[in-house]
Amino acid sequence: MRFCSRDHRKDSVARTLDLVGDGWTFLVLREAFFGVRRFDAFQNTLGIATNILADRLRRLTRDGIFERQRDPEDGRRFEYRLTERGRDLYWVTLALMRWGDKWLADEQGPPLQLTHDRCGKDFTPQTVCSACGEEIDPREVSYRSRR
Template identity: 50%
Template structure:
């Protein structure tokens, strides 16, 4: 089955989904942040099929989120470590976790808590404005085209309506 690619779309969400658009990929990254780095460790913690895991690790490596390193030479064994790009994805997983804690945790409470070791307190991640520090809420955010938005699409009426762009005349 051929996979749909969103790589060329003028949208960072679509491009990210192109790399991370299935549950296994996100769970592999979760395990990396929990400290797992070895193929058999992922198998044990996730119960994922070997071929599926190999595909997700290859995809994450190709996308530059994980780096494969040899940790044993006889036989050759690799570990998978987050790159800077991969480490930067932690905030996304933390935000997904916070949403799940709020909306999906049962009466028994949240399944995993995050402790901010710098201040030694449990924490709930928040997405905040980089300028004023206020939480970002949908009602308080307007979207507009950025410098990387394809000029050829700006003439489309649906794009003009979505982003409030005046047609070029």
């Protein structure tokens, strides 16, 4: 589905949804962030139909989210590695995770705990202002067009 062609704003949200706007795409990305790189590993962990997975990997590669490279251990196979553009989608994934942890967790709490490897501490994802460092509250944000 093309969001930009139907959206009068044609902003960055619509443009991003044009690239990654379906559930399977985000689950493929999630697995890539967990270290999955091969077609069969994506298929096994997700239980996704091979034709759907092939389509998502093809589109993510075409759109510069993944690079398709020969597997260094088996040159007959390929790996899908996140590009810098793809790694930048991690923040979107963390935002979805934070929302799900807050609103959809069961009585045992969130299913995953994130640990920052550099400092060794567990953390909760948050969005902060790049200018003042305070957490962003959507009620305290205004918008203005740059065009």
